[in-house]
Amino acid sequence: MKFYRSHILIGIDDSSLAAGVKEIEALLRSELQKNNLSDEINILETGTLGLFGTGVSMTVFPEQVTYVNLTAADVPEIVSEHFLKGRPVTRLALKAPLKKHYDYNYKNRIVLANSGKINPEDIKDYLAAGGYEAWEKALLIMQPGEVVDEVKASGLRGRGGAGFPTGLKWSFTAPIKAEQKLFVINADEGEPGTFKDRLIMEGDPHKLLEGIMIGSYAVGATKAYIYIRGEYKLCIHRLEIAIKDAYEYGLLGNNIFDSGFDLDIYIKIGAGAYVCGEETALIESMEGNRGNPRSKPPFPGVQGAWQLPTVVNNVETIANVPAIITNGSEWYKGYGPDGCSGTKVFTIMGDVNLPGLCEVDMGTSLRTIIDEFGGGVKEGHQFKAALVGGAAGVFLPIERLDVNMDYNSLRNYAAVLGSGAILVMDERADIVDMLYSVIRFFRHESCGKCSPCANGNEMLYKLISKIRKGKGAPEDLYNMDKVAEAMFHSSFCALGQSLVMPIRSAIEHFKADFLKRIN
């Protein structure tokens, strides 16, 4: 093994790719080569460093210097100053407030603990970070029922939106006797504003795999699928590598660790339909059909894909499982409030200084998340609203900034945690426009299977367009609310049932914006 003087971790994710990281990396390599440093300085591609709005960034170890907003012009300087002469270029390095932000952001991580710190394409990095210890423990020391009980006791709830207790879900499927059971990961991530699952899969794909292994063992599934949206090419690529390596290391396949337990993991790719995130639609899609939701019951846990008992869980949910098994449910409950234990990954975007993500205790206040992790509302502007939970979320006004971000606290405000997306709007944003964009999204994504949703969305779209053009009447607001409420009561799946949340909250808290257009 080569000994390197320094390691450069470059965050490769869709965000940095969008900012041109590949060109900079290539330049860095050639500059290092030119200076005969290729054998001394190692470049590692890692997952997200958790800093968006900072362009291309990289961290150098052991110095722990993080460079941000890099351009091609900076590369020769960094190479000659930092790597040749040993003098970090402070001008380009992350400075005090941001540096604090960065360190703080890493303090409390469970699911993203390794992200940005290890090479996600090297299983050895994951093993060195304690990876697959939980899998070994679960499989060799624990009975499946004990695994279910431990997860139940941890209080872990589903991170896909609905917050259903994970251990309880598993306990329905575990006792069923069937020739075959399935464990399915929902990685369809289509809720606007949500990219947490992408960051987990890009930054630490083995953590998801380890969670799948433990979950499959717990419920007795011998086949697992990761259903992932087709656009997430980098995730797919990294998961494929991770699965291949896991087989090579004997972590998957037949008779794993001589335990008699078999497990195979497959990847299924979606093709662009938000509704396929709904678990029964996802199952239809996996089978090669249109992604129209099925009626429940029977629930997938009893009768899912190909009629087999099928547990469906979100990526983030399952990425919590290894740590729960390693450290125990009591430890896990040390994070977050009673009834909503653990951490939550939030994605913060819109009119903030530092769009990005954070992983914090459940129940952290919205204000803290926006100020501490999102870098505050854009310089020189004031907070107006936050759309919390994605398009199927709620518009919260300034009076709600101190709400704690957990399932129970948000429910008090008829709001939902949803996927954990937080879209911040400052005083320049118009809520009529924003609601128009939300409704347009739903109208496009309605699968058309049931008429309350198909027709309701058309009606809502007409109404909001009319208001937006200044042609609305006061009763249109009332009508929108009524349509959305009817959809809530009679739509076949949660997609059609969701619109009432953004519509009602927008009209309730930001009526002035609507009245301005109605005059």
Next chain:
Amino acid sequence: MYEEIFKKYTPEKENLIYILHEIQDTHPQQYISEEAVEWVAEYLQIEPSHIFGVLTFYTMFSTKPRGKNIIRLCESPPCFLRGSEKMLKRLAQLLKVKAGETTSDGLFTLELCACLGVCGNAPVMMINEDVYGDLTEEKLDKIIASYTGGEK
């Protein structure tokens, strides 16, 4: 015809979406023709109507010929807030097409899409498999030029 692709997948309906992705990705006009549907139907032993149903359901599939480069501009709320409508106008101006259309030289198809999961860099678009974020009008001009200048 599509043997190379079929070889990789067992003839089961669950592989339909994979097969369609591959057929589309390898077609120079990035679409799935009626003829292709017939072939797939025969290989998988399912009704062509089922395949058409699937094709029209998912936004990543097209049943019409498209340009060499597919531009997908995100119009979901986070990108909308950060100016996706302005970007759409600029793209329409640059390419002289409306959303859903293909340029007369067949170089680009302009499409609108839902959240691509890169919202921290809103507004965002994808061209083929590459993601471009933090878009501004100037940046758009440059990006489009890099495709028309024969660089890609």
